[in-house]
Amino acid sequence: MSKIRGILLFWVALFGCGTFLFAENNKTEDVKQKKDTVKALVVDNCNSIFDDFTNYTGENIINVIDSLLNCKAISKEWMQKLNLYIENYFNEPENAISLSGFYDDSNYPSGAFYKEWNTSHVHPEFNENDLEDSVTLVLTDVSNFCHFVMPVKGEITSHFGWRSGRQHAGIDIDLNVWDPVVASFDGMVRFAQNYKGYGRVVVIRHYNGMETLYAHLHRIKVKPGDVVESGQMIGLGGSSGNSTGSHLHFELRYKSIALNPRYIINLKEEKLYSDTLLLYKNKWSYSAIPKGTKHHTIQKGDNLYEIAQRYGTTIKRLCELNGISRNSRLVVGKKILIGS
Ligand SMILES: [Zn+2]
Structure with a gap:
């Protein structure tokens, strides 16, 4: 090639x-x-x-x-x-990681990519060298009834990104206390306890190496080692930890790196953009690009007007897709979604 x-x-x-x-x-x-x-x-x-x-x-x-x-x-x-x-x-990485990680030699999902199964730390530890430059993650397997479900249905009240000078590593979804919260993919519960600002929090490891995190729960209904299916209740919504009102704080991570859910889930339609996700390492994290969607790597001197013209789209659409504003600074080397 x-x-x-x-x-x-x-x-x-x-x-x-x-x-x-x-x-x-x-x-x-x-x-x-x-x-x-x-x-x-x-x-x-x-x-x-x-x-x-x-x-x-x-x-x-x-x-x-x-x-x-x-x-x-x-x-x-x-x-x-x-x-x-x-x-x-030519941009698609060749090292696809499927949902079969569970079936390697370890007793927990995706043992090949994680050195340990730690039930007392909310995020596994990784150093720079443990992160691949690019990864293809298979997210769902329809033939094995493995699909995606929104953890709770509700309005998105806060997005991923910088918020009041701090990185908000997930999205906030509005809910009422006692509303059921469900696993978004099949996997195994790795962490389920009270943890600092997260309050009562559940972390599920999935078979492709991805982890999902569900925070500020009122009640936890699972324990580490439980095998869960997407759609299965794992807890009840609440406002525990550092939270001002009842909501679910939901994170998607790969090897501890928080991914922007907006790039993976069509939040309006509550479904995945694609069954396969392409991850590209950038300076601080991973850019997540659903397979089959066009993207653009920011070059020096790029601006939204020029990018919109080049790909036959509008600045409004680019802003919607990427959760940015017209005045957002474009970071050289980062990838932005153009659409399908
Ligand atoms: Zn949050």
């Missing part, structure tokens, strides 16, 4: 500087006009190649790119299309 990528990048580098018209010395106006007509025809032909180049995979794409050599002119628009396609096509 790296060889193919190398060849592609070579061609992209060759063509990637904008519009290319191979030098021609036109002697008379007539000849120039004639050549322009020919050029237009060639452009039309090439256009038809590009109309469906996204249907090509693997080595076939090389033939398509080779055919660029026969084009007299390559428009900036095509180059942009091709660059976007290649960026998305």
Whole structure:
């Protein structure tokens, strides 16, 4: 694959500087006009190649790119299309982690990725070297009735991100005291007790290595080692710990790194964006990208207006999808969702 990528990048580098018209010395106006007509025809032909180049995979794409050599002119628009396609096509990590982690040699889910099964620490310890640069996580397995369920149905009252000078590592979902809170995926309870500001909190380890956390519970209804299915009640909602009103604080983590639920769950429709999640390490954490959704890696000098134009979307939509405002600072190297 790296060889193919190398060849592609070579061609992209060759063509990637904008519009290319191979030098021609036109002697008379007539000849120039004639050549322009020919050029237009060639452009039309090439256009038809590009109309469906996204249907090509693997080595076939090389033939398509080779055919660029026969084009007299390559428009900036095509180059942009091709660059976007290649960026998305090759970005998917190959080390997919399935839901079968439970069936390795350990007695707990995903033993291959975690050194220990610790029932007294709310978050497992990891150092920088334990984190992969990129990971593909399989989230659900429909054939084994393993699916996603919202832990509680209610209004999202606070999102993931910086809040009053502190990182809010999850989302807050409104509920009434005694409302049932359910497991969002199949897994095994790892932690279930009172813990500092979280109050009464349950942490479930899932078979793909992800963990979900349910905090401020009024009552805990499970204990470490319990195998739970998605949709199964694990506790009753409340306001225990550092909380000003009854709500569920819900976190999604991979190897202790908090992921932004907004990038994984379509919170309006209360379902996953995709059955497969791609994680990319960035400076501080992981960017989570649902498979099949377009994304853009922030480059120096990028702004929302330009990104929206480039991908044929709107600033409003980008802000909604990514939970950012028009004035949010774009961090170079971070990935933002463009949509499907
Ligand atoms: Zn919260």
